Amino acid sequence: MAHLELRGVTRVFPATATTAAVEALGPIDLAIERGEFFALVGPSGCGKSTLLEIIAGLIGPTAGAVTLEGRTIAGEVPDGVGIVFQEDASFPWLTVRDNIAFGLRQAAGTAAETRARVDHALMLMGLADFAGAYPVQLSGGMRQRVCIARTLVQRPRLILLDEPFGALDQQTRFLMGDELIRLWRDTTATIVLITHSLDEAAMLADRVGVLSARPGRLLDVIRTPWSEQRGSGIIADPRFGAVTARLWQLLREESLRAMAAGGARP
Amino acid sequence: MTPRAVRLALVIGAVLLLEALSRLGAIDRFAMLPPSEIVWHLGRILLSAQYWPAIAKTLGNVASACAAAVVAGVVLGALIHRWRGLRETLDPLFAAYYAIPVYAFYPLFIVVFGLGDLPQVLIGFMLGLVAVIVNTLNGLDRVPRVLTKTARIHRLNALSAAIRISLPCAAPYIFTGIKLAVAYSFIGVIGAELIMARTGLGYEIGYAYNNFDNTVMYPLIVLVLAIAASVNAVFHRWEKKMLARRRA
Secondary structure, three states: OOOEEEEEEEEEEOOOOOOOOEEEEEEEEEEEOOOOEEEEEOOOOOOHHHHHHHHHOOOOOOEEEEEEOOEEOOOOOOOOEEEEOOOOOOOOOOOHHHHHHHHHHOOOOOHHHHHHHHHHHHHHOOOHHHOOOOHHHOOHHHHHHHHHHHHHOOOOOEEEEEOOOOOOOHHHHHHHHHHHHHHHHHHOOEEEEEOOOHHHHHHHOOEEEEEOOOOEOEEEEEEOOOOOOOOHHHHHOHHHHHHHHHHHHHHHHHHHHHHHHOOOOO | OOHHHHHHHHHHHHHHHHHHHHHOOOOOOOOOOOHHHHHHHHHHHHHHOOOHHHHHHHHHHHHHHHHHHHHHHHHHHHHHHHOHHHHHHHHHHHHHHOOOOHHHHHHHHHHHHOOOOHHHHHHHHHHHHHHHHHHHHHHHHOOOHHHHHHHHHOOOOHHHHHHHHHHHHOHHHHHHHHHHHHHHHHHHHHHHHHHOOOOOHHHHHHHHHHOOOHHHHHHHHHHHHHHHHHHHHHHHHHHHHHHHHHOO
């Protein structure tokens, strides 16, 4: 049984007083195995983030169904799902430690357990020296690490990443990518990553799903040839160029179509 | 020269000018006492303890009015923010609220609630309430969408999301509302005491005024100014500390 399964997932944004109905997505059929690192790429406005919000249970599909561990996701965020957004979602009024501990206050557990888990997450994300700092004192990359740590500390079984490194420069993205791979190996969680960057998708994922221009449909799923021990060093591997070239081959026409259509998100 | 030093120099300069004009007879002693004498009389009044009950009563009523306005304002602001229809209905009323002379209701409050403290507290509360509601709404409007999504990801219910995410995020705006509520509570309570009350700082100031007793009226006015300025300074410092954590 697949860990995460999408069957005929479609999303249509209904017409409003000022806009016509928008067919944003689908139908999409996809099965992701437990512990897999899956990336989704597609042109702007193809519904990548909408798909992620459907998987997270933040919005419902117009048609079709999403199942996680065999249970249909309906109307609310299921247990065991963590999500990291592109935008800075750290809480500016809390210290780094309190930001990370935020999710654990909901969960049952002793203060000592909470402290141990937060300490582990701080260490894992290289934030131990900044535990008492406020987000405003950190760089954009470090703030994103705080958000990732806040997600990881809850030990989610499915981690959804919506362009988490979108606001970072290329060098930091590669470094964060290395950290993400390391964390994925340590946590054994299933990861679904949405990204604009073909390099990032090719470097990080076991498989890369390519979406068409709106309404986003799955054009192809490409398996990468990397082992679990991969890192940013694979960009020197000739096969890396072949993977990104294949992705671009699939995406070029779609990107042109999206540009012609305006590429705006609904 | 820093803006703070300029402000201080302006205040000191104005006080010295008043002192000089009073001492030289340019200002009639019957109209105003020299500032040094006002301070001397204020010290005498505070030491005599004669006005302590009035001061305590006024400060207690201001604190009650302000606390009620803050609690009710934040709760109502959060509730109104949740219901778009209610918000659209009430927004024009909030915009026009401060055009209503709240003191016009004072006789009605006295008829309904009697001559005790409640009408004065109610006036202070009514003046402060809408400032807190409007600023709470303003702050909640600015909570980034990603944080409301984060609340859902953490499976918080509406109350937990408000207490743990929305309201802390909106705190700088709510704080502005609280500062206004403090000011309005002082204005409301002391104003109401001036109009129709049997005790309190406002009543004592009015009583001294009616009896041409400048040795009581001006010191009590200075006392009100000093208390209001001190409270404002404490809040200003607190606000600066809070904002420093949020802004680079």
